[in-house]
Amino acid sequence: MALGGAHREKVGYCAVTPRERDLIGNRGKMAAARGAWCVPCLASHETLQELCRKEKLICTCIGITKQNLNNYEVEYLCDFKIEKGKEKFLVKWKGWPESSKTWEPKGNLKCQTLLKQFYSDLYKYFYELKPNKTGVLKNSFKSLDPSVSEYIVKKAKQRIALRRWEEELNRKKSHDGMIYVENNVDSEGPPIDFYYINDYKASPGIITLGEAIVGCDCSDCFTEKCCPEEAGVHFAYNEHKQIKIRPGRPIYECNARCKCGPDCPNRVVQKGPPYSLCIFRTDNGCGWGVKTLHKIKKNCFVMEYVGEVITSEEAERRGQQYDSKGITYLFDLDYEADEFTVDAARYGNISHFVNHSCDPNLQVFNVFIDNLDVRLPRIALFSTRHIKAGEELTFDYQMKGSGDLSTDSIDMSPAKKRVRTTCKCGAATCRGYLN
Known part of the structure; x- marks a missing residue:
C-alpha cells in the first residue's frame, strides 16, 4: 500500500497505514476519504524516508517513488581511509538509515561536488579550527580521527538542514x-x-x-x-x-x-x-x-x-x-x-x-x-x-x-526597552547601543 498524505517538516500530517502508525505514534484519526490513518507527523524527513524504504512503500511527497525506491544516492560523505592502497569513503545514502552506510572506493563515487565539500571541510578543520593540529592530518593519513569525521558529518547535516529550510522559505514566500x-x-x-x-x-x-x-x-x-x-x-x-x-x-x-x-x-x-x-x-x-x-x-x-x-x-x-x-x-x-x-x-x-x-x-x-x-x-x-x-x-x-x-523628528522607534543592548554595527557613527 502506498504511503499517502502531505508531510510537513515540523508539525504536519501524514497519512499512514496502521502498522506505520505504531512506528510513528499512536495519536490519530481515521481519514475517511483515504481509508488511512492521519496522525500529527513529528518524525523527521529522513525518518519517514527510511520507514518508506524499510517497508517498501511509495510516498512521492517526501521523494520516494517507484523509480527510486531501491536506488542508492549519496547524501554525504562521513569518513575517509586508505585500505590496500585505495582511497575509500564512508557513504551515507540518501533516504537510507545510518546502519546502511558503506565504505566505497573513490572511483565508484560520481559526486564531485560532495567530494570537494568533504575536502573543504577537512581543510577548514585542520587549518582554521585546529591550526595547531595540522600534523594530525599527515600522521593519520590512512584514516581520520573520530573527532574529524564527527565534524564533517555535523557540517554535512547542517548544509542539508539549511537547504531544506531554504526550500521551505521559497515555498512560503509570495513575492x-x-x-x-x-x-x-x-x-x-x-x-x-x-x-x-x-x-x-x-x-x-x-x-x-x-x-x-x-x-x-x-x-x-x-x-x-x-x-x-x-x-x-x-x-x-x-x-x-x-x-x-x-x-x-x-x-x-x-x-x-x-x-x-x-x-x-x-x-x-x-x-x-x-x-x-x-x-x-x-x-x-x-x-x-x-x-x-x-x-x-x-x-x-x-x-x-x-x-x-x-x-x-x-x-x-x-x-x-x-x-x-x-x-x-x-x-x-x-x-x-x-x-x-x-x-x-x-x-x-x-x-x-x-x-x-x-x-x-x-x-x-x-x-x-x-x-x-x-x-x-x-x-x-x-x-x-x-x-x-x-x-x-x-x-x-x-x-x-x-x-x-534622514530626519531627527520621526517618532517611529521600536517598543521601549529596559535593558540597553550593545551595538555591533561597526559604523563610524555607531552610538554604542541599539536602544
Whole structure:
C-alpha cells in the first residue's frame, strides 16, 4: 500500500497505514476519504524516508517513488581511509538509515561536488579550527580521527538542514525574488521557533485586513488625481517607482477598489520584494543577517517588516522577556496612535533577520493600501542609497535613518526597552547601543 498524505517538516500530517502508525505514534484519526490513518507527523524527513524504504512503500511527497525506491544516492560523505592502497569513503545514502552506510572506493563515487565539500571541510578543520593540529592530518593519513569525521558529518547535516529550510522559505514566500540561505561561519542551523509569513498575523481581537471604501478611476494614476491626493498627501513615487517623499510622510497606494491595473505606478509595496535576497551568518557576532544578491538603486522598495500584531500592553509584557535575551523584534505602530506593536520574534518574513546599523542603507515608511486604519500602517523599507550586490541590508532600530532621507523628528522607534543592548554595527557613527 502506498504511503499517502502531505508531510510537513515540523508539525504536519501524514497519512499512514496502521502498522506505520505504531512506528510513528499512536495519536490519530481515521481519514475517511483515504481509508488511512492521519496522525500529527513529528518524525523527521529522513525518518519517514527510511520507514518508506524499510517497508517498501511509495510516498512521492517526501521523494520516494517507484523509480527510486531501491536506488542508492549519496547524501554525504562521513569518513575517509586508505585500505590496500585505495582511497575509500564512508557513504551515507540518501533516504537510507545510518546502519546502511558503506565504505566505497573513490572511483565508484560520481559526486564531485560532495567530494570537494568533504575536502573543504577537512581543510577548514585542520587549518582554521585546529591550526595547531595540522600534523594530525599527515600522521593519520590512512584514516581520520573520530573527532574529524564527527565534524564533517555535523557540517554535512547542517548544509542539508539549511537547504531544506531554504526550500521551505521559497515555498512560503509570495513575492517574486528568491530567498537563499548561507552559513560559512559556524555550525548554526535553521532557527527552531520561527515561522515565515507574508502579511501581518493578527492577534485575537485585532483586525489587520481592511477593505477600502473607495478607489480611483484613473487611466493614468501618475498624472491624474489619485488615491494619495484623495487622502490629502503627495504621490509617493516617481516614474521609476522610487520613493520621492520624506520619511515620516505616509504612502497611500492604489487599492482593490481602484480601476487601474497591476502595472499602475502607485502599486509598489503591495507587489512584494522584487529582489533575490540571502539570509547569511555574519562573522561579527550579529547572528543572521540579510544581503542583497542584486544591485539596488537609491529610494527603491526592498521589503516589508511584518510579524504578529499585538497590543502595546502585550508588547510591554513580551518586551520584559526579550530584554533578558538581548533581542529586539518589537516595532511600535505609532504613526498617529500608540495602540499596536508588530512582534517579529516568532512570526515574520525575511526582515526578521535584518540587522541594525547606526548608518543603515534602509529607511522605514508607513504604507496604507486596503486597510486605511491609521493605527495599523504597513511598514515598508526603502533603500537610502545605492546598494551593491552582496552588501548587507540594515536599518536603524531607532529609525533615524541616514543620508538625505534622514530626519531627527520621526517618532517611529521600536517598543521601549529596559535593558540597553550593545551595538555591533561597526559604523563610524555607531552610538554604542541599539536602544
